[in-house]
Amino acid sequence: MTKTPLLEIEDLYARVAEREIIKGLNLTINEGEVHAVMGPNGAGKSTLSYVLCGKPGYEITGGKIRFKGMDLLKMSPEERAREGMFLIMQYPVEIPGVPVTTFLKHSVNAVRKHRNLPELDTMEFIKFVREEGKKLGISADMLKRPVNVGFSGGEKKRLETLQLAILKPCFAILDEADSGLDIDALKVVADGVNAERGEHNSLLVITHYQRLLNYIVPDFVHIFADGHIVKSGGKELAQELEETGYAQFVKEK
Amino acid sequence: MGGLLQQAELPGANIPWLEALREKGRRAFAAQGMPTAKTEAWKYTRPRDLQTDDFVIRTTDNDKKCCGEAGHCSCEKQEEQSLPFECYEICFENGCLQHNHLHLPRGVTVMPLMEAITENDEIKAYLGKSVDIEHYPFAALNTAYLAGGLFIRIAGNTKLDKPLAVLNRTHSCHENLFCNLRNIIVLESGAEAELIESFTYDGAEKSRYFNNIVNEIYIGRKASLRHCKFQNEAFKAVHVSLSQVKVREGGNYESFCLQRGANLARNETKVLLTEEQARAEVNAAYIMNGWATIDTTTDIEHLSPQTYSDQLVRGIVGGNAKGVFQGKIHIAPEAVKTEGTQQHKALLLTDTAEVDCKPELEIFADDVKCSHGAASGELDEEQLFYLRSRGIGEDEARQILIDAYLEDVFARIRSEKIKDWLVSLSG
Numbered sequence: 001m002t003k004t005p006l007l008e009i010e011d012l013y014a015r016v017a018e019r020e021i022i023k024g025l026n027l028t029i030n031e032g033e034v035h036a037v038m039g040p041n042g043a044g045k046s047t048l049s050y051v052l053c054g055k056p057g058y059e060i061t062g063g064k065i066r067f068k069g070m071d072l073l074k075m076s077p078e079e080r081a082r083e084g085m086f087l088i089m090q091y092p093v094e095i096p097g098v099p100v101t102t103f104l105k106h107s108v109n110a111v112r113k114h115r116n117l118p119e120l121d122t123m124e125f126i127k128f129v130r131e132e133g134k135k136l137g138i139s140a141d142m143l144k145r146p147v148n149v150g151f152s153g154g155e156k157k158r159l160e161t162l163q164l165a166i167l168k169p170c171f172a173i174l175d176e177a178d179s180g181l182d183i184d185a186l187k188v189v190a191d192g193v194n195a196e197r198g199e200h201n202s203l204l205v206i207t208h209y210q211r212l213l214n215y216i217v218p219d220f221v222h223i224f225a226d227g228h229i230v231k232s233g234g235k236e237l238a239q240e241l242e243e244t245g246y247a248q249f250v251k252e253k
Numbered sequence: 254m255g256g257l258l259q260q261a262e263l264p265g266a267n268i269p270w271l272e273a274l275r276e277k278g279r280r281a282f283a284a285q286g287m288p289t290a291k292t293e294a295w296k297y298t299r300p301r302d303l304q305t306d307d308f309v310i311r312t313t314d315n316d317k318k319c320c321g322e323a324g325h326c327s328c329e330k331q332e333e334q335s336l337p338f339e340c341y342e343i344c345f346e347n348g349c350l351q352h353n354h355l356h357l358p359r360g361v362t363v364m365p366l367m368e369a370i371t372e373n374d375e376i377k378a379y380l381g382k383s384v385d386i387e388h389y390p391f392a393a394l395n396t397a398y399l400a401g402g403l404f405i406r407i408a409g410n411t412k413l414d415k416p417l418a419v420l421n422r423t424h425s426c427h428e429n430l431f432c433n434l435r436n437i438i439v440l441e442s443g444a445e446a447e448l449i450e451s452f453t454y455d456g457a458e459k460s461r462y463f464n465n466i467v468n469e470i471y472i473g474r475k476a477s478l479r480h481c482k483f484q485n486e487a488f489k490a491v492h493v494s495l496s497q498v499k500v501r502e503g504g505n506y507e508s509f510c511l512q513r514g515a516n517l518a519r520n521e522t523k524v525l526l527t528e529e530q531a532r533a534e535v536n537a538a539y540i541m542n543g544w545a546t547i548d549t550t551t552d553i554e555h556l557s558p559q560t561y562s563d564q565l566v567r568g569i570v571g572g573n574a575k576g577v578f579q580g581k582i583h584i585a586p587e588a589v590k591t592e593g594t595q596q597h598k599a600l601l602l603t604d605t606a607e608v609d610c611k612p613e614l615e616i617f618a619d620d621v622k623c624s625h626g627a628a629s630g631e632l633d634e635e636q637l638f639y640l641r642s643r644g645i646g647e648d649e650a651r652q653i654l655i656d657a658y659l660e661d662v663f664a665r666i667r668s669e670k671i672k673d674w675l676v677s678l679s680g
Contacts, residue, residue: 146657
């Protein structure tokens, strides 16, 4: 069976504030695959997730990225999201004054509009989001609060996971690069991610620790150091790393 | 004497005490003159656009010209603009009171100021008694032209069942109109009321006029007034307003002012908390664009122990506009166990937008809690990216964040229907 590539990164170079962070990265992720990118602190793992989502301030100095066959670098952050890219953020930002429900309704309807689906009115939306929220242990009260304001680490992850569930992206990036997240919060997001796995949906897990990969088992593991992938393998590579550490890969440069 | 101090034929010229009061106003204005860039209280809000010689004073004469004998404006009006909820509505067209038939509850008096002056000695206890015209040039001018406005009194322990709305509309038929209104608002002990003031225009948005408003508000023991104002004057207009408020023991004054119009606007609130447990909340929001200057000035004087004040002001400034906030809290030596807080925050949407903020605390008492905070900045890039990374378009995301910026100040409006109305006018 031939596999359909979803994301193709080709010889990518990117910089932030005049500093070259990604140097010659190659990575192809096919439909239905789960890839893990592991690396030491400061290797540029989070930069990779922001570059993929189009965060302003990240300058691409070379290479190509194709997403569903399209030139990703020509798409705005919102276009990427509407096409099915979703970043589960390590530290989602607080937005005072914007209730969760208001934010989610704008988001869901922007995506639905792009997919030529009718927009949901307020009543339909509230019913829909309450039902989805319930599955993740998100109360009606939490939906009324301003986005992430005063949320615990676990609540923030629940909200990220709820967005994943209602936006139904085909490509999710889980950025847990250096996070010291507690185990419960980690499980919330892992369960949410696993529930969305499917033959057409792909996942990129960016992590420092092997721990997360006990909950989200990857098909491929890549070791990322000094701005590019230095070694690729199956899930056993993560185990190996746990024992030997990153030192041998960092030395290579 | 040119400029804004002109010869005008005013009603009630045969009432000696009224004429004496007007004369005091004329002298006080002549002594101070127009504020300039050197006038401390006006240095951020230079009244540069007040090249005033061409303003025409509203008098009884042009009352007739504009409003006809029947008292109704003859110029073309847009459809009746009413508030989207039940209230007692009183309209001024070009500063001229329209004779609505209000069925007011017992204990509630609303009458034209001139009627109160000619028929009711009670007004003497209030008119001009709270405003320091020696230090407020526009209040002096307002005193010189005393005639238009309302006398509102809520009798002791009377609770007004619906808001009282005073709607001021200016029509383009009367270019360069200079209109002075004085409202006397008295809440006797235990009275409660909601008052809405709105300033809007009909017709050409380029029409130039000047509204100069003074409210003298007296809040009795354990009385409570919620005062909401919407200012959306035409974009070449000038709007200057002073609300002078006296709050007695256990009394409560809560105000909210949304300003988004005029070329030059100043909304000034001066509150005296004269007795124990008196309380004031002064909140404001301003949204501006173009070349406008909108000024919010407050001065809260804590004169007795255990008095309380809280101010929250939010602004959104785009284009080449300029927002000004001057907030003063004064705590007198005897005002122990007092609390005064103030916070101002403004969002700048363009590089050419400007905000000047001058907080001032004068604390002469021990054992008080007093704080102020001020900040201005641009939209948060992280928040903007978060929304866009969820599929929300950039313009929509910006609008969500702009609306959110005002959310906490709108949340201060206790009445849901008034809040919904003002939120709908802020978009």
